[in-house]
Amino acid sequence: MLLVALGIGIVAVIASALLGPKKGSRAKLMAYESGNDPEHGGVGTGQRFPVHFYLVAMLFIIFDIETAFFYPLAVAYQKLIPFAFFEAITFVVLLLVGYVYVLKKKVLEWA
Amino acid sequence: MTFTDWLPTLMIFLPLLGSLLLLVTPKSFRDEVAGFIAALTLGAGLAIWRGGGSELFRWDWIPPLGITYSVQLGGVSLALALVTAFMSFIAILYAARRIPNPGPMLSLILAMETGLIGIFAAQDLMLFYVFFEDALIPALLMLAIYGKSGRMAALTKFAAYTLFGSLLMLVSIIGVRYIGGSPTFAMTDLKQNLVQGPAQTWLYLGFLAAMAVKLPLWPMHAWLPDFHEQNHDSGIPDVMGTLYKVGGYGLFTFAIPLFPDASLELRPVLMGLAAFTALYAAWIAFGQTDWKRLLAYAGLSHMGFVALGVFSLNETAVIGAMYLLAFQNLYTGALFLSVGMLQERIGSLETRVGGVMTQAGALGGLTMALWFASIAVPGMAGFIGEFSILLGAYQVFPWLAFIAGITTIAAAAYALTAFQTTFWQARPAGGLRVPDLVHTEWLILGLPLAVAVLFGVYSAPALNLMQPAVRAVLTALGGN
Amino acid sequence: MLQPPEVSLTPLLPILIVLAGAVSSTLLGFWVSRRTLTFINLAATVLAALSLSTLWNRGVSSFGGSLQADNAALLLAFVILTGTLMTLLVTLDTAWRARVSFPEFDAMLMYAVTGCLLIAFSGDLIVMLIGLEIMSLSGYVLATLQGSRRAEESGLKYFLLGAAGSAVLIYGIAFVYGATGSLNYAAIAAKASVLTPENTGILVGGALLMLCGFAFKVALAPFHQWTPDVYGGAPTSVSLFLSTVVKVAAFAGMLRVFGGALADAPGWHSVLQVLIAATLIIGNLAALRQMNFKRMLAYSAVAHTGFLAMALLGTPQAGGAALTYYLLVYTLMTAAALAILAALQRGEEGMTISDLRGLYYRHPAYTVALAVCLASLAGLPPFAGFFGKYLVFQAAFQNGYEWLSVLAALTSVAALVYYLRPAMLMFMPDRTPAREYAHGQRTPTTLAVTLGVVGVTALGLLPNIWYSWVANPAIWTLLVGR
Amino acid sequence: MPDWLATLLISLLKAVLVVLGLLTTFAYMTLIERRLLGRMQLRPGPNRVGPMGLLQPAADAIKSIFKEDLTVTLADKLVYTLAPIIAIGMALTAFGGIPAGPARSLFGENPWVYNLDAGILALLALTSMGVYGIFLGGWASGSKYPMLGALRSSAQMISYELGMGLSILGLLMLVGTTSFQGIVGWQAQNGVLILFQALGFALFLISSFAETNRTPFDLPEAEQEIVAGYLTEYSAIKWALFQMAEYVNMITASAIMATLFFGGWKGPQFLNAVIPGMSDWPIVWLVAKIAFFLFLFIWVRGTLPRLRYDQLMRFGWKLLLPLALANTVVTAAFLAFRGSGGLWFLGVLSFAGLLALLIMSDRVRVLWNQPTVRRPESEAVRAGGD
């Protein structure tokens, strides 16, 4: 499936590359900046991101892993009652501690 | 348990208590308190002597580790402890007069006295090690607080040499117990579980490392002259430093009983080293122009003799060595103090000042008498020691005894030369007034001299004290 | 079939108390001052230490043996909590000056302690790993928290090398698991001696990898390079924490793994002795060359690692007791020394050794205390450091590592020299102006220092106060599961 | 022909068929969407190419292939080309795991391309891989607006992925399996899960919209602010591939929702009374359900305005995440304490929760609508530092 799916993309790109016209001009190949010349000749791929995005990324990593922990528990949940319930509660409470901390730190504010 | 059993413990820890007490004593009473404590300690020692030495006192200090608090003062150890207490008292007397704001110094002297008496009293290897290291700290501090500008290097050298030896000794101590399989570190137990075979030699070498540094024995002696040179001019720390030369005692009490085979095996080498040390030190001393260094090398030379005696494993020689060890402390210490007085008066430790005798006759006279004691003039305690050593050593290795014998001549040469240039020779320049001895200074030089003379003439009490102990130790060798 | 593990929270009690402190610091930090938090955490630490006594001699375990509140764990936990207590006391005074006075600092500290306790209480490799990582991760943050150039740099170094160490350790765990099919200490110990040759090979590989990983964590040469930079660059109170509590915990892990699970596994002993020899030589000689007191203490921590690790070469009975004894002493003396440094330094880069000159005449009490700590670190009797050294010498000696004992003794000479030099310098009279922070002497620090100095002296004179607790060989035999 | 080769070939054939089906759906989806939107906005929409504009998709396809494919000078060429391929590849792959009927129902073959025990997990993993395509595309363009778009979209997608992942936890607890077949089977027995997990479904629905970058969450390509987001520098087929990926993702999301909450490929059970086995017909039911959800997507696009970016993030983190957790806890508590009672109470609880939220919506809105503080820039930087 993966092969076929990727294949479609590759074939399409190659086809277009073969079939499409190639008439680049400087203006056409310039990075988009509402028709102006890009500042400092363009930013390229070495740009820096606002730090907030790092925060979100890190939070995501952490929370996502926590979620990953929850899946096996959820699947086995009914077989492990009531142990699993207290586990779940403990887990959620700890998660909430982190969540509240993040909330109070105003990391989840976008202004 | 009677009071006498507690006396050694009292004698050990009384100075330490005094040392701590001094920290809270008002300034105006400090000298008196220190002197009183030192006198009390000496009194305790005399009381033990009067009772003919103490029994072994044993208490399980750290049972799981097999470390006991075993102390005994009797025989050699008692003699040395008495000398230590006596000289500490003298040092305190002089410190109280000589040093401005003597609080820390008095405190350190007392603290060190505890360590030293502890070393002599300990009948447990671990305990011995503990006191051995303990005595080091006050010595270092005295050097640090009162030393001269080059003290950092001297201090490092001193500490490095001492600790190099003592840590090897620690490993040996552990080895003695575990290879031998003794339940504790107490001597009584260790003697019943001797290590046999080549391991004994190795352990002996480890033990020897510490003692050779402390004796000191060539080539482990390099710290000694620097240590004495950089110490306070008054010579008080040097007195304590002299007392700290416990290597001979350690070898005698612990090494011979615990490593009898190794002692015999290594006897020729070690005696050679000892004789060489004696001669070499005397030779170096001859070229010294600084009194402290001169005395340091003189002391080193004496220690060579002591080592020669101990290593020879001959009864006469060992007794001589212990005798010398005990009494050289008296006159070497007193000599250090006398050069301290000299320095106070003329502001220099140079041997080439000249002409002091004309103004300060008493100082010169007492110093000369002490020098005579030092170079083993008959009638002084040193003579008995050196003579016994030579006599005993001659029975073992005549040639070595002969080499060592040369030393006594060399000693006379360096001592008299130095004395002559300082006290007699015409003053080169300047009209510095040199006051003679005042009040306690008479006592400070006179008392040690008196004791040295007393035991030079009437040696029976000291010999009676030491002889049985030495015999007991030498039985470990199995009759050779 | 799925079987819920038996859950008993009793063995967890100390951990839970500390964790409660950590969580409260996390959340309450928005409403109350850091000082209050520190007091709460102090209370939590003391409570946790008290709760240890309720577990003594009960040998309870939880989660199918994954958490063991055996006596070994309790003793190690006590050491950890002692270090924590001293750290907290010191931070009461110095955190503000070190610019780490955030609630997060306390929270991270307590999380790290939670991790440390988990290591001490661990009954299998996974719990140990979790504890180790909680501890390390919090440690990275603590080292960086100050936000200064030096702190960030030290944090990054700590992090990169620590992460590499963790990775190696985890790879080792994988191999140990591969060889024995279990992660539980007792099960590993039981299987370690009855393996096929092939599996034994895997086990040796795993043990060596774990050894390298732990060597990173406790700073055994040649994996020690981060230590001076991190201890030197982090705020002093953090260095205090890292060099005492964190190191104790890492050693607790080593004791659990190498003294317990892998005690019978072949191979690692010989590598460990080489590492120890290298550590002793490198740590001591490098410390000798240091001009900065803090860096010197950092290198001394490396050197002490060598001594501490020697205990692991002993039989578990002798080694465990020696290690635990030494760890407490090490904690007390290092913490007290660093506490004084933290109080008296002007900036976080610490003091140069020459700055110490004449300190006695300006801060006599602290100077005497520092001298006692240094003497103890140097291993001079009658301070407890001596008995620590003695015990590890003995443990190594008894198990046939005579040469290592001799080497340790020789390198100790260097150690004594570099410890005594500053100690003596402090007593040298001096007329130049003071080069230390004049108002450093404050009650909480004094308390911590007193605790350290009194502890070191008391344990030196009467080692039995602590040694009688740890001396029982049954405690350490249990580690091996026999 | 050996067995494994046959299996492989059949799988391959199925894969090709599914892909072709999806692409066709995508093509006509665009047409339908434009027509429907046109209808909603009272305009005709594309109606020139072919009858009722039916050939419009073909025309679009031909155009995008034959257009000039620009690669801006500052771009990282390799990544720039790879990004759309990744995007479409992951999108297409994800769909293959969804079962369209009972085993062996399709000419004796299974109506799915691959089947994993951890079906949902695999699917979630694959769909979240899509974010790589978008982010790499934006980053590799080496230009300002694509970068911003890429950042926004990845922040958005990862934020909502949390809500998505957590919102199905309650469902998993009820069902006790992660395989799609198991979930479908459970629903056939106990009733569709929307009844018991209304709140979970609502959260999942919203997350799905965000995950597929659809209105009202189509921030990454918000032309008013950042031109066309990550697509700014793309043209011709690569642009088309991204569009394709978006629509395929929509289809996949619809299929997942249908499978998880609406009984999957099974029709309503009572229909079996009319024609026996009717509810087991492969493909039919699933396609019908997918079509419904696709319509929903278009409908919402025609109805709701776009969120502001900060609102979007706050909504995800402050509302979705805690609610999903709450949903999980409620379900967990219910399962732990229900005794022998039926599941209906959980359904009531869930609906009640959803209703309560709707009623309180004005109050809840402040959580995400307005920023609570304005952060000075310096503080923002410091927050990143520690």
Add this chain to the structure above:
Amino acid sequence: MVPTTYYLALSGILFALGMIGVLTRRTAIMVFLSVELMLNAANIALVAFARSWGDPTGQTAVFIVMTLAAAEVAIGLAIIVAIFRKRETTNVDDLAALKG
């Protein structure tokens, strides 16, 4: 069934690559990525062993290790970003405030 040895070989190669990366790379990020590579090598080994023993413990361990890796990523990136923002370099050799 693929023999366990193959998995181990793969994990060994990954681990070695990671190790080489840690030792030779000079950028913090690259060192860090190498560490992650090592962690994944450990994961592969754990899973392989778990399979060969037929025991799920190894797999749960992988779970934990993944979490640890994630936590490490979060903290590590935070530190690296903090340093990078302040001085525009993450080259390990450029960090020289603590030499001596």
